[in-house]
Amino acid sequence: MAGILFLLLSELIQAQEDAFRYLDPIERKYSELKDYMVDVKVHFDIETLKAPDMQAKLYFKAPDKMKVKSPKIFFFPKEGGYFNPSLFKKKEFEVKLLERLILDGKNVVRLKLTPTDTGISNKVFVLTIDTDRNLIKEIKISPSEGREIKAAIEYGMFNGFELPIRIDLQLDIPEGEPSGMREFTQFGQRAKRITGKVQITYSNYKVNSGLSDEMFKEKDSHQSKSSP
Amino acid sequence: MKLFWLETYKTFSRWRTYISFGFIALIVILTEVVMKLSADEILYRMMRSFQKDFLIFGNVLNGWFITAFIMNSLHIHIPFLITLVAGDIVSSEATSGTMRLLLIRPPSRSKIITAKYLTALFYTTGLVIFLALICISFGLILFGSGDLIIHYETKFRIVFIPEAEVPVRMLLAFAAAIWSMTVVASLAFLFSTLAENSIGPIIGTMAVVIVFLVIGNFPFDFFRLVSPCLFTTYMIFWQRFFDDPIPWQEIGRSAMILGFHSVGLFLMAFTVFNRKDIKS
Numbered sequence: 078m079a080g081i082l083f084l085l086l087s088e089l090i091q092a093q094e095d096a097f098r099y100l101d102p103i104e105r106k107y108s109e110l111k112d113y114m115v116d117v118k119v120h121f122d123i124e125t126l127k128a129p130d131m132q133a134k135l136y137f138k139a140p141d142k143m144k145v146k147s148p149k150i151f152f153f154p155k156e157g158g159y160f161n162p163s164l165f166k167k168k169e170f171e172v173k174l175l176e177r178l179i180l181d182g183k184n185v186v187r188l189k190l191t192p193t194d195t196g197i198s199n200k201v202f203v204l205t206i207d208t209d210r211n212l213i214k215e216i217k218i219s220p221s222e223g224r225e226i227k228a229a230i231e232y233g234m235f236n237g238f239e240l241p242i243r244i245d246l247q248l249d250i251p252e253g254e255p256s257g258m259r260e261f262t263q264f265g266q267r268a269k270r271i272t273g274k275v276q277i278t279y280s281n282y283k284v285n286s287g288l289s290d291e292m293f294k295e296k297d298s299h300q301s302k303s304s305p
Numbered sequence: 306m307k308l309f310w311l312e313t314y315k316t317f318s319r320w321r322t323y324i325s326f327g328f329i330a331l332i333v334i335l336t337e338v339v340m341k342l343s344a345d346e347i348l349y350r351m352m353r354s355f356q357k358d359f360l361i362f363g364n365v366l367n368g369w370f371i372t373a374f375i376m377n378s379l380h381i382h383i384p385f386l387i388t389l390v391a392g393d394i395v396s397s398e399a400t401s402g403t404m405r406l407l408l409i410r411p412p413s414r415s416k417i418i419t420a421k422y423l424t425a426l427f428y429t430t431g432l433v434i435f436l437a438l439i440c441i442s443f444g445l446i447l448f449g450s451g452d453l454i455i456h457y458e459t460k461f462r463i464v465f466i467p468e469a470e471v472p473v474r475m476l477l478a479f480a481a482a483i484w485s486m487t488v489v490a491s492l493a494f495l496f497s498t499l500a501e502n503s504i505g506p507i508i509g510t511m512a513v514v515i516v517f518l519v520i521g522n523f524p525f526d527f528f529r530l531v532s533p534c535l536f537t538t539y540m541i542f543w544q545r546f547f548d549d550p551i552p553w554q555e556i557g558r559s560a561m562i563l564g565f566h567s568v569g570l571f572l573m574a575f576t577v578f579n580r581k582d583i584k585s
Contacts, residue, residue, distance in 0.1 A: 149363055151362040
């Protein structure tokens with residue numbers, strides 16, 4: 078009995094190690110990326126969000142500082158909207174290899190990342206990684222029950238780093254409930270869902286220009302422990 | 306025209322006419338100061354369903370946003386302020402015993418009632434314009450300008466209006482608000498011609514408005530059927546000017562229905578006043 082348990086446990090550990098094998102090269106690949114600033118353009122294709130294309134400048138500093146500067150109002154998706162290579166740290170996730178496959182002639186793996194400490198975050202990620210180039214091609218995020226966000230990422234080469242030039246987000250989220258008195262709903266009426274696409278394009282990257290910590294202390298800065 | 310200016314002079318000579326203007330100034334200034342002091346909390350409350358999925362940067366809580374917010378909050382209270390004058394404009398003559406004196410003078414009854422009605426409309430227009438001016442000017446001073454974000458209740462429904470388009474949309478929205486309030490003024494005016502005192506028309510008008518609003522907002526199938534027959538359903542058509550795209554057909558239909566109500570109510574008041582027996 079103990080032998081079987083040991084065998085199962087070692088299988089599990091082996092599977093984890095195998096899964097981490099795909100994350101480690103990505104971490105190494107971007108270890109020299111200290112910061113970047115980039116022009117962002119956001120296009121919304123959501124029925125319930127009528128907004129023109131919005132533009133801003135996005136600043137990122139490793140490991141998790143982000144700031145947006147815009148002369149006008151700017152909406153930016155909380156999940157999946159910008160690139161943070163140090164998001165998926167070994168110690169914070171339990172990683173499971175879901176499948177290996179070939180997509181568009183490239184070797185690809187799918188990993189499921191479940192946070193080890195659900196007190197900090199309960200977001201589950203499914204990453205699609207191009208193992209030939211060590212790139213995260215797609216991120217599926219389930220920030221909470223009933224919410225699902227899928228980000229497909231296209232990359233370009235900037236100062237020796239492959240960074241996103243376009244992120245296509247697909248949202249499928251439940252509509253929020255009214256805050257005060259609940260609205261009467263007809264019996265059997267299902268809650269509405271918000272579905273749509275957000276297209277984020279990035280241009281004019283400036284990489285490792287030495288952004289100071291001070292600029293991220295101002296209002297409109299965000300530290301995101303779990304947003305890519 | 307002379308009669309109209311005379312009526313207007315009479316109306317604006319009474320101190321009670323200015324209660325509404327004072328009330329609006331007080332509420333708007335108080336609201337805007339409080340909103341300035343607790344801007345973050347207000348923004349969070351208003352946008353929380355949206356903030357779950359989006360980060361919002363920039364001056365969302367600007368003067369235009371505040372104006373739209375106040376318009377939304379006060380559209381039930383403004384009718385009451387309108388009835389204070391429109392409901393009093395004819396009945397006060399009976400209360401003060403000047404009705405007979407007024408009607409034995411050379412101008413015809415038709416001219417007198419038309420002049421009084423136009424004065425009620427003038428007051429209504431003035432009140433809404435005053436609301437617009439104080440909301441926008443104070444709002445822009447306190448909160449600055451910017452794009453307008455219209456967030457529908459606490460749902461995930463957002464309309465973004467670029468700053469350049471906002472003044473025109475605001476102008477149209479306030480014009481529509483004046484048009485809506487004209488119906489309330491016409492109703493109060495009709496009641497005013499029927500009553501001998503001012504309290505009845507004021508309470509009567511407000512009772513009709515409140516009952517219609519309640520019926521029109523009950524989410525039951527029966528009330529949903531009744532709702533299109535109530536003028537209060539169309540009174541918020543000014544909000545459609547903040548939609549994207551602007552539903553012109555719906556706006557035109559609402560404006561027409563409200564216009565018919567105003568004309569109908571005035572014609573009824575006109576008939577009642579012309580047949581009024583002042584001998585007994």
